[in-house]
Amino acid sequence: MRAYDKYAYEPFAVTVDLAVLTLRAGALHVLLVERGQEPYAGRWALPGGFVQPDESAETAARRELSEETGLSDVSGLHLEQLRTYSEPDRDPRMRVVSVAFTALLPDPPEPHGGGDAAQARWVPYDTARPLAFDHDRILADAHERVGAKLEYTGLATAFCPSEFTLGELQQVYETVWGTPLDRPNFRRKVLATPGFVEPVPGAARLTGGRGKPAALYRAGGAAALHPPLLRPSREGRPA
Amino acid sequence: MRAYDKYAYEPFAVTVDLAVLTLRAGALHVLLVERGQEPYAGRWALPGGFVQPDESAETAARRELSEETGLSDVSGLHLEQLRTYSEPDRDPRMRVVSVAFTALLPDPPEPHGGGDAAQARWVPYDTARPLAFDHDRILADAHERVGAKLEYTGLATAFCPSEFTLGELQQVYETVWGTPLDRPNFRRKVLATPGFVEPVPGAARLTGGRGKPAALYRAGGAAALHPPLLRPSREGRPA
């Protein structure tokens, strides 16, 4: 029961931490900031900050996202609560409970070093560690969550600009999952899943570089994919 | 960035709230406590309480679970973080951030009214609302999460005793999803999914009531189901 009267309660500091992911040059990148002070001075960490008295954690996360990326409009970006980290010793200075979020960006702007960020950079996911505090774990949890959600939601489109080719969409899956996918089969499945993507009607063709121009698509309205787009099973072909 | 120095920080109270779900007589039930004081005096609420200074949220949740259910050993029970609720006005008295958990129980013991719970009861899920605070939302989120996880994890066995029949397992799915399932097909899929369940070797038969006795199974070790056991699609057969 809610025993407000029975237990004394200790005040906690509540922060948000952001795992901001994007794709640059076909590789998964994460937005990191360099810490200026102890503890972990000089180490890289996930961006974050304190939740203000009048904010929800979601509001604080979106504010931090805007501050750290330098983007004026972050309202359309995908921002999702990951989980809360509350180990008593996770911050050596004081008792800090952190609500972690995952954010997905389509086209990565150079993080303006302005604002309050001492130094903010896009770092390839593979070379990000070790991070300060328990951020290694948060980042790993974020990656795992995103990979899982690609299977049964249309989340992949959050990595893409508003209009994209199926090849770009496939690259999202391949990069996050770390697995090459068969192009014709990927195409078939995506187009067979209602509400995942919809073709851009006009004479829509992207002339990026070499090769046949690809048709452009927009994100469909569907939140859940039916059927899901399962990643190649680690099991399934055992002995 | 972690601007501990830049912003003043407000102390928050941090609580855990528990959505404890079980199956009784083929219906989904949730453990509720009756509030004795304002606000929401006389209303039912999810059990919960303050996180103590030396506890993580997970530790606090398991402690509360033990206290509220009266079970001496809650170490084997499924307990999982749901998400954190932090709207500034969710508690009219003060700023409270609550980390919500979902717990799944196999056989429901009568909640001992002892401990500190004024009154604790198993309430059918459908008649649980309205609850105090934002607990309606928490409960709905818990239900949705559990329903989704039944698809791609072996979570359903957490609702069952250590040995169970496939009929009982099917009842878990039907009750949580609110959909009848075809028995032969359910059986085929469960047995075809490696690691989901394993037969109890001995002369294992349950003579519960009428009908042919069923073979007994135990939970297999698999965390993820491959292939997943998808619920009958709301879409898929549209117009």
Added chain:
DNA sequence: CCCCTTTATAGTCAGTACGACTATTAAGGG
């Protein structure tokens, strides 16, 4: 004691999804 109901388990069958391929089209580059 014999049906009749109940529940478990076995099996069938057609439609579909999927993985692995091959083929064709439409660009750009030397």
Added chain:
DNA sequence: CCCTTAATAGTCGTACTGACTATAAAGGGG
């Protein structure tokens, strides 16, 4: 003007799925 690159189209056999039918093994009521 080929050659490479990338997009798109199509094929084929297997696995899976949903909808069913059939059989087996219990208990209960006349």
